[in-house]
Amino acid sequence: MNLLIVGSVATDTIETPFGKVENALGGSATYSSVASSYFARPGIVAVIGNDFDKRYIRLLNSRGIDLRGLQVDKSGKTFHWSGYYEGDMNKAHTKETCLNVFETFKPEIPLSYRNVRNILLGNIHPALQLEVLDQVRKPRLILCDTMNFWISSEPRLLEKVFRRVDIICINDGEARQFCGIDSLPAAARQLLKLGPKRVIIKKGAHGVLLFGKDSFFALPAMPILKVKDPTGAGDSFAGGAIGYLARTGKIDEAAFRRAMVAGTVMASFCVEDFSLWKTSRLTKNAINRRASLLRACTRTPIFRV
């Protein structure tokens, strides 16, 4: 286990213009861990309820994900999200959020996880994110993902988290909201002042921006003819990115750029089908081929007037 992932495990009921799934496997820790499993050896800290389908455990096992930190809370059901997408599907509409056992979830890091080198702090209450950091010893790299809900309700706690992590991963709208600035480069500059090595701004179908103190990288998303379900794309991106960084051990600009490629490729597979149907059944060859394609279609020739 060289990558600790804290977040949610959920069942999702999702409707898109291309179909509907009920109680499919979802959750930020799930998407991230499966995506990272092609690069690193992830373990998750999350909670499930008394209704969790055993086939889903088998799916996570099949990807070699360490489940020693997966708590089973018999007192209730698994976190459930129900929602739908329309049109260009760039916005999730929530029908229902049932926190269930996730409501009282306290991340407990197993002793055997406490020396872990790499951490992905998925989207949970910033107070819990801080508790996770208090339980581990000197990790090499911490990536933090968040969402608008915590930005509006817990901005101060979230800032505390941001000050303790190496990589902030955030949506474009959320970066604007947190910083109160419309310009993304200006927002990234402000976030970098909190101390992280890199700020990643995710723009969905428009790709990602990677900001360092003296570096900048922009990577478009893969062109996907038929996006079936965008759920989990951001989590798959984060999982692929930190998974690659856990594997390579390097943290120079080239390594971070490759991590953006890993994340982009994993997100592109994720959106091509519902739930983890595609992301859980990939080969390294398929990942390499798509990474080559991404490189080819972003190759900018030398230009001189």
Added chain:
Amino acid sequence: MNLLIVGSVATDTIETPFGKVENALGGSATYSSVASSYFARPGIVAVIGNDFDKRYIRLLNSRGIDLRGLQVDKSGKTFHWSGYYEGDMNKAHTKETCLNVFETFKPEIPLSYRNVRNILLGNIHPALQLEVLDQVRKPRLILCDTMNFWISSEPRLLEKVFRRVDIICINDGEARQFCGIDSLPAAARQLLKLGPKRVIIKKGAHGVLLFGKDSFFALPAMPILKVKDPTGAGDSFAGGAIGYLARTGKIDEAAFRRAMVAGTVMASFCVEDFSLWKTSRLTKNAINRRASLLRACTRTPIFRV
């Protein structure tokens, strides 16, 4: 003269979070021709009224733009647009559009222009775009730009134009609107069936997508800390792109990609100040430096799992 540009010449009154200008030089033909003038020898076909400031003529002259096709209609005022931008400025809000002499404008291509090799059909009524094409002899390359207004009011005529051009340049929202499809790759595929060599989808601050029958290129926009006024960015992009293609004479994938760089760089200068204040005073060195920067910050390393 190796590039004919047909479009509007206007005076604009614009307010953004960074300031306000009144009766500044604007218009699609203006932005496009100035941007293209660093690469090609453009001439414009457009109309101005009895109020047009002589300093604006001097500005166009200073960029070597051929004005033999610029009609002066003494019967009225120059086309005037007044509008404002808010927040992230990705949407122009129109306060007032006074077509003035532009309302009865008929593009007349001077005899000396009729053998021109390259054409930019700026945003005017598709019927007029067709009239332009009927007046010229076998151009090498025609790029057509359009806008949502004609897509809703004249879709059939616009399709006729699309069938006669080599490059369709269109916004993401407009491509979705024209094709009735949400997926941009699918919309591009549909547009390519009309016959053009390339379809360029402009996504504002998110960059551009270049689609060919068997090729795809995605280029992010330059990161600009302070966008002062986005007016004319799309026209500057189109002008830079077709200007570069007019200059190089090539139309292979590498040439098209370099044209995307030229357009992106010119658009990035455009938004850094109001009107043509910045775009009209550049050096080739400044353009080359920015193109190098763009290449550096989009360089994707080789990736292998």
